[in-house]
Amino acid sequence: MKIKQSGLPYIGSKRLISEKLANTMISLKPNAKVFLDVFGGGASMSLMMLQKGFKVYYNELNRKIFTFFNFIINNDLPDYFYNFVDRNEFFKIIKSKPKTEEELIYKTFVEIFYSFGNKYTSYFCSKEKVELNKQKHLFIFNKIKTIPIFESRYKITGLSHLIPKLKTNDINKTRKNISNVIIKLEAIKCCIEYGDLNIKNFFHDFSFEDFLAFKQSDMIKLINKYCPNIPKKSYKTNIEQLQQCQNLERLFYLGQIKSLQELQHNEQLQRLELINGVKKIEKQYNSNLILLNHSYDDAEIQQIINSYNEDDLIIYFDPPYCKVDYYNNDCLFDYEKFKTYQKTLKKQFFLSEYNNVYDLIEIASFDKRQQFDSSKSKIVKEKLFTNKIIKQSL
Ligand SMILES: C[S@@+](CC[C@H](N)C(=O)[O-])C[C@H]1O[C@@H](n2cnc3c(N)ncnc32)[C@H](O)[C@@H]1O
Numbered sequence: 001m002k003i004k005q006s007g008l009p010y011i012g013s014k015r016l017i018s019e020k021l022a023n024t025m026i027s028l029k030p031n032a033k034v035f036l037d038v039f040g041g042g043a044s045m046s047l048m049m050l051q052k053g054f055k056v057y058y059n060e061l062n063r064k065i066f067t068f069f070n071f072i073i074n075n076d077l078p079d080y081f082y083n084f085v086d087r088n089e090f091f092k093i094i095k096s097k098p099k100t101e102e103e104l105i106y107k108t109f110v111e112i113f114y115s116f117g118n119k120y121t122s123y124f125c126s127k128e129k130v131e132l133n134k135q136k137h138l139f140i141f142n143k144i145k146t147i148p149i150f151e152s153r154y155k156i157t158g159l160s161h162l163i164p165k166l167k168t169n170d171i172n173k174t175r176k177n178i179s180n181v182i183i184k185l186e187a188i189k190c191c192i193e194y195g196d197l198n199i200k201n202f203f204h205d206f207s208f209e210d211f212l213a214f215k216q217s218d219m220i221k222l223i224n225k226y227c228p229n230i231p232k233k234s235y236k237t238n239i240e241q242l243q244q245c246q247n248l249e250r251l252f253y254l255g256q257i258k259s260l261q262e263l264q265h266n267e268q269l270q271r272l273e274l275i276n277g278v279k280k281i282e283k284q285y286n287s288n289l290i291l292l293n294h295s296y297d298d299a300e301i302q303q304i305i306n307s308y309n310e311d312d313l314i315i316y317f318d319p320p321y322c323k324v325d326y327y328n329n330d331c332l333f334d335y336e337k338f339k340t341y342q343k344t345l346k347k348q349f350f351l352s353e354y355n356n357v358y359d360l361i362e363i364a365s366f367d368k369r370q371q372f373d374s375s376k377s378k379i380v381k382e383k384l385f386t387n388k389i390i391k392q393s394l
Contacts, residue, residue: 009112
């Protein structure tokens, strides 16, 4: 079974480096069988270690995220969760004060599913793109049979009849189909608008499957051969943005790249896939996951630490990062108290931070892309620390 980097979209999530972190900790504690994820959050490390065969204790103090995680692994999402939430409803819901557990779970779902980034404060798409996203949403959830905006946009290509075929029963597959097909249709549209009509003839008898399988690299060759008029050097502007674009996108970097990304962008569907993925992994390793809702210094956490031998247990701390303003306010996390707590621990532990604020031993550093909004991102160094190095006997 292929290991998946999973977890809820969450502030400070380690999903994208979860396998590297896991492998580093396991290499230093090769006999360990139990993983204690003290600051569990979106559960990326818990889910990774489950897949590595560990018995996992997931702990999280925040009632909202704990309740949501507990709910999705034990229940299917109710049908009304799939109704489309527009911008106004989104802000209404995120400002609301839930009165019941169900309302809390729905609010958390809306925050995760409809927000951009992991701060849960901004709606996932611009005003102009709401209608397109709504159509995609209704299409995926079987409420409409095609995506009218795409059908009319790609009428010029003679291939708009392929749009209804993008739908499958698997959200992830539909998401991939949309990305795959839209970039190629956009390229063809672009060529036709530049007056290169040969490309249209090339595809006229393609089935959906043929079109899906047609490689982006072959499309580039085709454009170079049949569409000599299309500007190829107009994408010289922003190098950083360019590096993020792949093959075909480079070819028609005509100032409209952002709109292409928005057409293709299916981050929302990816989020739903992540939520479903969490459930799949948990189901598979069901009996090995124990959920706890305590503070790191609670007696029950201490009891778990005491009940295992040093060799058997990996303790992992991923606390809110020091001096990082996650929540646009002064973090309530008391770093000094946590620092004092750490000193009381006799067993080895691992800790993620950007900087060595707790005077520990740095053992690894991983690059992670941090996205601020749809156009701004930067690479940050995520470091892994430990309190002591234990020599392994051969
Ligand atoms: C950086 S996040 C963890 C991210 C997680 N590793 C992931 O990949 O999604 C830190 C988490 O610690 C939780 N937290 C804050 N104070 C805590 C405490 N005293 N005990 C346990 N968890 C706490 C926060 O609610 C937050 O979810």
